[in-house]
Amino acid sequence: MLATFRRFLATWPARVFFGLLVISFGVWGVGDVVRNIASDTSVATVAGEKIEVPEFQDAYRRDLAQATRTLGATDPTPEIRRMVAMQTVSQLVTRKALAAAARDLGVMVPEAALAGAVQDVPAFRNAQGQYDANIARQVLRNNGLSDAEFARMLRTDLSQRQVLEAVTAGAVAPAEMAREVFEFQQEKRVADAVSVPFAAAPPAPAPTAAQVERWWANHPEKYSTPEYRRIKAIVLAPETLAKEITVTEDDLKAAWEQHKAEFNTPERRSVQVILTQDEAEAQKLAADWSAGADWAAMQAEAAKTAAAPVELSDAALSEFPAPELGNAVFATPLDVVPPPVHSALGWHVLKVTKIVPGGAKTLDEARDALRLRVIADKAADLMYDRANRIENLLSSGTTLDDLPGDLGIAAVTGTLDAEGTTPEGKPAPIPGSKELRAAMIQAAFAAKQGDQPKLTQGPNAADGSQSFYALTVEQITPPAPKPLDSVADQVRADWATDWQHRAQEQVAATIYGATRRGIAIAAAAEKAGLPVNRLPPAGRAAPPPGFPSALLNPLFGLKKGEATMVETPEGFVVASLVDIQLPDPKADPIGYGQVQQALARAIGEDIQTVFATAVRDRANPHVNQSVLESLATPSE
Numbered sequence: 202m203l204a205t206f207r208r209f210l211a212t213w214p215a216r217v218f219f220g221l222l223v224i225s226f227g228v229w230g231v232g233d234v235v236r237n238i239a240s241d242t243s244v245a246t247v248a249g250e251k252i253e254v255p256e257f258q259d260a261y262r263r264d265l266a267q268a269t270r271t272l273g274a275t276d277p278t279p280e281i282r283r284m285v286a287m288q289t290v291s292q293l294v295t296r297k298a299l300a301a302a303a304r305d306l307g308v309m310v311p312e313a314a315l316a317g318a319v320q321d322v323p324a325f326r327n328a329q330g331q332y333d334a335n336i337a338r339q340v341l342r343n344n345g346l347s348d349a350e351f352a353r354m355l356r357t358d359l360s361q362r363q364v365l366e367a368v369t370a371g372a373v374a375p376a377e378m379a380r381e382v383f384e385f386q387q388e389k390r391v392a393d394a395v396s397v398p399f400a401a402a403p404p405a406p407a408p409t410a411a412q413v414e415r416w417w418a419n420h421p422e423k424y425s426t427p428e429y430r431r432i433k434a435i436v437l438a439p440e441t442l443a444k445e446i447t448v449t450e451d452d453l454k455a456a457w458e459q460h461k462a463e464f465n466t467p468e469r470r471s472v473q474v475i476l477t478q479d480e481a482e483a484q485k486l487a488a489d490w491s492a493g494a495d496w497a498a499m500q501a502e503a504a505k506t507a508a509a510p511v512e513l514s515d516a517a518l519s520e521f522p523a524p525e526l527g528n529a530v531f532a533t534p535l536d537v538v539p540p541p542v543h544s545a546l547g548w549h550v551l552k553v554t555k556i557v558p559g560g561a562k563t564l565d566e567a568r569d570a571l572r573l574r575v576i577a578d579k580a581a582d583l584m585y586d587r588a589n590r591i592e593n594l595l596s597s598g599t600t601l602d603d604l605p606g607d608l609g610i611a612a613v614t615g616t617l618d619a620e621g622t623t624p625e626g627k628p629a630p631i632p633g634s635k636e637l638r639a640a641m642i643q644a645a646f647a648a649k650q651g652d653q654p655k656l657t658q659g660p661n662a663a664d665g666s667q668s669f670y671a672l673t674v675e676q677i678t679p680p681a682p683k684p685l686d687s688v689a690d691q692v693r694a695d696w697a698t699d700w701q702h703r704a705q706e707q708v709a710a711t712i713y714g715a716t717r718r719g720i721a722i723a724a725a726a727e728k729a730g731l732p733v734n735r736l737p738p739a740g741r742a743a744p745p746p747g748f749p750s751a752l753l754n755p756l757f758g759l760k761k762g763e764a765t766m767v768e769t770p771e772g773f774v775v776a777s778l779v780d781i782q783l784p785d786p787k788a789d790p791i792g793y794g795q796v797q798q799a800l801a802r803a804i805g806e807d808i809q810t811v812f813a814t815a816v817r818d819r820a821n822p823h824v825n826q827s828v829l830e831s832l833a834t835p836s837e
Contacts, residue, residue: 245290247297319355322337374801388782388784391780392779396774397774405701424691425682429678430676437587439580446583456571465561471516474510476550509790595655763778
């Protein structure tokens with residue numbers, strides 16, 4: 202469309218038109234135009250610096266695309282556009298204000314620090330993990346950036362980071378807050394439970410003919426054919442364009458250099474650790490352990506003092522709460538007790554019990570995945586040109602059948618239900634990713650029969666690739682009840698299952714009602730002829746093996762001695778809370794330290810937000826609302 206417009210500008214009719222336009226300005230005056238040119242056309246001003254239209258538009262396009270993907274809005278409404286525009290200008294204003302604050306504070310980024318930051322960018326490294334200037338230039342070129350532009354952006358980012366890190370350097374979580382959060386996360390609850398399984402229900406009686414007919418009539422959704430829709434659709438996706446795309450060996454090597462970090466698996470280690478605050482005690486524990494004491498003996502020895510034994514399983518280096526501990530663990534051979542290690546948490550005595558080696562795929566091993574990535578990247582360049590052509594054709598009334606065959610699209614016609622299943626019980630053969638398939642099925646059942654097809658951008662696939670589709674509904678077959686005679690056996694079986702479920706629900710309700718009247722759960726269960734089991738201690742995060750997941754949330758809402766009743770896929774469970782186990786931070790210093798660090802980070806982020814807001818307000822920002830509105834919701 203743009204290319205056609207440019208060609209039109211070069212024709213003689215266009216030149217005559219613009220000549221007449223110039224003459225009309227001379228006749229009618231150009232005062233309004235001059236006044237508009239002289240007025241402020243920037244989007245915003247902050248700290249005496251203007252945010253011009255091109256800078257805003259670049260950021261706005263990125264933010265609008267992200268919002269569109271997040272909200273699933275294929276055609277963002279004016280309200281969404283305004284919301285995103287306000288968010289974009291707010292972020293730009295904050296960045297400008299922080300940059301001005303950094304300059305006012307005299308924050309400088311030395312050339313050596315800038316060069317080091319450039320070399321630390323993962324995308325700029327080669328297969329050996331070293332900075333490669335050629336790769337860096339290629340990555341910047343692919344993203345439309347020059348060396349100078351990237352250096353300027355990185356310098357600004359580093360200076361702002363210095364200011365924000367200085368503001369949050371002393372962020373510490375209050376001890377009481379850390380303790381309460383730690384207790385909330387690590388609290389465990391113990392319950393006695395009675396299971397009333399469906400499988401133990403007595404056999405159901407044979408239903409009468411009237412009961413069968415009434416059950417069939419009351420559950421039409423169970424005994425009806427689904428609604429079917431016959432659709433015609435076209436798909437534009439990397440897969441449909443793949444046959445037009447050539448992937449060279451150089452393309453694969455470039456993609457490998459840019460994304461090889463994604464094909465690396467970090468080494469993981471399991472370790473037994475004893476933490477003590479006394480160096481002499483740590484030395485003694487290490488000596489005993491090295492002499493052959495097993496873990497049980499070391500735990501018993503630690504119990505005699507204030508030392509805390511802890512086990513960590515399959516942990517990566519970044520998951521250790523203290524860097525000194527993590528470095529020592531990953532430097533120690535298997536089943537060896539090294540000298541005690543000191544950190545801010547205390548003295549660590551450790552023994553590595555398991556090593557899971559890391560791994561890195563080679564280029565050949567990653568070749569297939571890289572090929573798909575390259576195809577998706579190259580397809581993106583073709584995608585929007587083809588999408589514009591398709592959109593123009595459909596807008597002019599071209600049917601899906603009449604679209605040209607050189608657009609790189611895949612066409613599909615068929616009948617399916619709301620689950621994407623054909624009348625033959627097979628998945629409908631819709632091309633593209635599973636995300637695109639789901640979106641098309643949903644759109645097919647939201648459309649009306651005979652609606653004009655409209656090109657729609659589909660959701661991003663798991664690999665980030667984009668796609669487009671258009672469809673029309675040709676025929677709708679509504680649901681229809683199946684005759685009772687054809688489903689009679691299923692109706693009887695469903696009726697019997699329901700009878701057994703209700704019978705077991707009555708048993709469970711009787712036990713639960715007894716506990717509500719003050720009768721112990723053991724006595725109520727004994728009267729029903731059922732056993733009582735002590736469930737394993739359960740925390741909020743996830744139920745332990747053998748613990749009914751449906752019971753987890755209700756259990757944490759009970760007081761000691763109170764009971765609850767829940768339904769599970771296997772039956773009903775009545776449970777009474779027996780004990781509440783509160784954790785001791787001293788018994789798990791590593792877990793407690795992780796909570797402290799997480800809270801400190803969260804507090805630091807809050808401080809940064811407050812500081813950035815104050816800096817922005819002090820910079821006296823002004824937003825040109827008329828310019829912002831015209832950019833956010835341009836007239837059609």
